Amino acid sequence: MYIFLSMLAITDLGLLLSSMPTTLGIYWFHSREISHDACFAQLFFIQSLMLTESSVLLCMAFDRFVAICNPLRYASILTPQRIAKMGLVCLLRGVTLIFPLPILLKQHRYCKDSILSQSYCRHADVMTMACSDISINIIYGFFLTISTRVLDLLLILLSYVMILKTVLSITSHVERLKALNTCVSHVCVVLLFHITDIALAVIYRFGKNSPPIYLTVLGILYMLVPPLMNPIVYSVKTQAIRVRIIRVFVK
Structure with a gap:
């Protein structure tokens, strides 16, 4: 479990570092521009790390199973x-799955006003600014969503159905609660990750007439909430980690 937690922490740190240059540039240094190549590079790192985190959460579900x-x-x-x-x-x-995205985006011509709705580059946001046919991007993006995020979430749900079936077969009420308690942290982290992801996808798809500030704020929460909350959730719910933190501050 601690090895998987280390993987999750490293992935979250990578996400924050990937989004930090443009975010700090906008809000601290009032920088309003980013080159195409820099945008495509940032998009690659952010979305590959997001997919990596989804995979790590799936592995952690297998660990609990x-x-x-x-x-x-x-x-x-x-x-x-x-x-x-x-x-x-x-x-x-x-x-490997995200690598084609910046290559596909680089093939397009961008003749519209290139104003991002987020403080970082995201595939769904960047491709809408192209003035050439983006059908291949839409198809590949849909394939990625189904074969990664949706599949991972379904497998996680399946693992917890089997976990719940096993837990309900335990006769001792205390042991049943103890077994379920080991899954609480992971369930909270999965909900934080997928709820923000689904909410942002819904806004992109159906909230075109909503105020731009909604998309901007949700995009910032999508990038910041899971990396900031994951350590807190595991520190509060995992006794061994909680005890070590208390010892550090007591010293």
Whole structure:
């Protein structure tokens, strides 16, 4: 679990660092421009790390599934070497699937007013500024959404259905609550990540007539809330982490 938490923390840190240059440039230094290449590079890093985080959350759901449904084989199934391979697959999945996006965007001509609705570059935002045919971007973006975010969320839901089935078969009420309590932190983090993602997607799709400030604020929350809240959630709900933090401050 702690190895997966380290992966999640590194991914969140990468997301903050990827969005920081343009965000700080706008709000601190009043910089209003970004080159196409810099925008495409930022888009690649942000969206590949987002996909990597979605994959890590799926791996963490598998970790909880094995810990509760097959605890006697936990150490033999999730060895450090196997976890390291899972982390590498998460990273490669994010990089390889997002890599075509900046290449596709670079093929278009941009003759409209290039005003982003966010303080960072996002595929759905950038492609709407192209004045050439963006059908391939729409199709590939839809394929990415279904094969990654939607699939990951469905697999996480499936894992928790099986976890719940196992927990309900436990006769002891105390042991049942103890097993469920180990999943609370992960459930909160998954909800933070996917709710903000779904809300932003809905605004992009159906909120075209809504005030621009809604999209801007939601985009900032989408980028900042999960990385800022994930450490707090796990620090509050995980006793071992909470105890170590208290010891640091007590010293």
